[in-house]
Amino acid sequence: MSNMTAIPGSIAFDEYGRPFIILKDQGRQKRLTGTDAIKSHICAARSIANILKTSLGPKGLDKLMISSDGDVTVTNDGATILKNMDVDHEIAKLMVQLSQSQDDEIGDGTTGVVVLAGALMEQAQSLLDKGIHPIRIADGFELAAQYSILHLNSIAEGFPINPKDLEPLIKTAMTTLGSKIVNKCHRQMAEIAVNAVMAVADLEKRDVNFELIKLEGKVGGRLEDTMLVRGVVVDKDFSHPQMPKKLQDVKLAILTCPFEPPKPKTKHKLDVTSVEDYKKLRDYEREKFIEMVDRVKNAGATLAICQWGFDDEANHLLLQKQLPAVRWVGGPEIELIAIATGGRIVPRFEELTPEKLGYAGIVRELSFGTTKDKMLVIEECKNSRAVTIFIRGGNKMIIEEAKRSLHDALCSVRNLVTDERIVYGGGAAEISCAIACAAYANSISSLEQYAFRAFADALESIPMALADNAGISGIDALAEAKSFQLSENNPAIGIDCMNRGTSDMKVQNVIESLKSKTQQILLATQMVKMILKIDDVRSPADPSDY
Missing domain, CATH: 1.10.560.10 (GroEL-like equatorial domain)
Incomplete structure (x- = not known):
């Protein structure tokens, strides 16, 4: 074996050129x-x-x-x-x-x-x-x-499903929730799960789109305060505290472009050397802000929902122009809002037209107890199939377990929509x-x-x-x-x-x-x-x- 040559890795060759594998830690295995x-x-x-x-x-x-x-x-x-x-x-x-x-x-x-x-x-x-x-x-x-x-x-x-008689489905959901932490409000949770599935179910195609059901939780309150919102709940509030807390017959502009002046897309830097130039820059920024807000207003929007943030100047201008706005709304929420309200997500102000606006009957701000926590509820939407289950609980752990329990109940009801046959539980x-x-x-x-x-x-x-x-x-x-x-x-x-x-x-x-x-x-x-x-x-x- 003196002529044996090893190559990097774990293969070696003997004196006749035949390969063999060297295994690591052979003695310990x-x-x-x-x-x-x-x-x-x-x-x-x-x-x-x-x-x-x-x-x-x-x-x-x-x-x-x-x-x-x-x-x-x-x-x-x-x-x-x-x-x-x-x-x-x-x-x-x-x-x-x-x-x-x-x-x-x-x-x-x-x-x-x-x-x-x-x-x-x-x-x-x-x-x-x-x-x-x-x-x-x-x-x-x-x-x-x-x-x-x-x-x-x-x-x-x-197990024929009758949308006018949901009692059998509720009993099935109660079977699933029987072993869960939420069984202190057993029937209420089962009803919420069934109503959520039936709101988004397509009984002709025997299909349930879970993308349209959102589970949202907020610490505080009791499990009994959990409710089904026929719309979207967003964990945000209006960008300015003086904006109205409730809007009706709302036309939403759903924007993924920030309320800020366009920046030069180059690696060059801009040096401002005099007070006059600085004032011109400020005036330019203000003009751009006004132009952006006017574009949204002229399209007929009464609420702007923006994926990105905007600074205090833009926020104040929105208040002056009486255009309520919500900032920092995440991507999944933006998509759900677009589905629910029938609006289009607009990536540039120039592309905003009245046809791309979404519609909601009510947009209101929820506040909780003595805390400063606030959330937005968008209800009575054009597409009423998008729903949110809003869970309350004493601490985060209970809310997370309630989410898991409700997910199981939603799945068991969905299974009956896709295949209307049952067997009996309890072994x-x-x-x-x-x-x-x-x-x-x-x-x-x-x-x-x-x-x-x-x-x-x-x-x-x-x-x-x-x-x-x-x-x-x-x-x-x-x-x-x-x-x-x-x-x-x-x-x-x-x-x-x-x-x-x-x-x-x-x-x-x-x-x-x-x-x-x-x-x-x-x-x-x-x-x-x-x-x-x-x-x-x-x-x-x-x-x-x-």
Whole structure:
């Protein structure tokens, strides 16, 4: 090997010119292969699932997370918990991405999908111990997932949406909000979520544009003060304190050009050497200000909304010319205002014409308690489909959690608009699928029947976790629910977490979107299949390096 030559990087050549790879820190690393690798992955995935398990259901507990800079987050939203967790293990990172996929696609059920994946992992471990090959386990899980989805479709019920009767949708939103911090004003929040979705929904195309729903929060007040504004709320006030606080029949000029004189676009500097030149410069600036304001006034605008700022002189001139103005309005807000009022965003004063103005019935300033905080509300717009949910709360943490909760409720209502089919919650759908899978397993002659039964056992972990979190014996509650489902042939029997005296989720109005439940089973199964197929991993020798 004396003739071996190394090139920059990690490839070397031996004396015969054959390349080989030099791996960094070879002595400190160990290699996990085969069943050992898979069991290591299962252990990591289960530990993540066990953390989330206690947050499942209406009686689930919250998690408190502190970021590196001391920010406190309290939530029981699965996707948020995992996003804020400091996770280094590669398989644990996959579980984080799993909940994120559920959040992006469906918006609800982010905790349930991770708990189900963890339960499937647990079942896979016992099957591996029996000597069943991981590929056979993965294939069995895949078959069981497909069968479960077929069964869900067979027990799903139609849920026609009637814009004149929103009560069923409100009950669905209340199911989603049952486990959230906002359940002290449970119905009010559900109504706000439903009204917001119905305001922007296109029932013909079965589509909901979430870009038109804005969530805005302000610390102070109570959660009960949260309201739905049929328009836009902007966290700004009028640029001058003497401008009127309420305007009616407003024509808005939406500007992305600043109220300031044009600057020479060159690298040359301008030297002012005499008082006369300075006065001329000031007069020129004033003329330009007046010209800009007159252009806006002549176009017929009664309110100017500007993305950029303007100095005191321009502000005073706007007051003199009786043209109320708002400055430093951000890009997303500018776009939403343009959509809501039917106006056009104007990049130059010269392009402003009466046709490009937006219209709003009322623009008013909101003030809060004894603070100097003020916000603008733009209501009765030309396009009434843009809405804002304005959230109040005792502190920032509560407002942020209320935003997350309302997002979940909005998503669950949207899912029913896009697919009008439901199954019943409280673990009822999972129990029904578990019974169906266990029964069908007996008709399979191949080795996959073991994976089928294991899949059924994993599905039962969801109702068991719901019962455990509610302080009920999980085994007893599950056995009772299964017995009732079989004897009464009623797939709506679940776990009575709220102690309402009946396990029939149809009576309790615990409703979930079929789309959400189907996606949970599919995503969890795909994730488990992928992990079971990883049988070789190179990792640091010291477990503390994970």
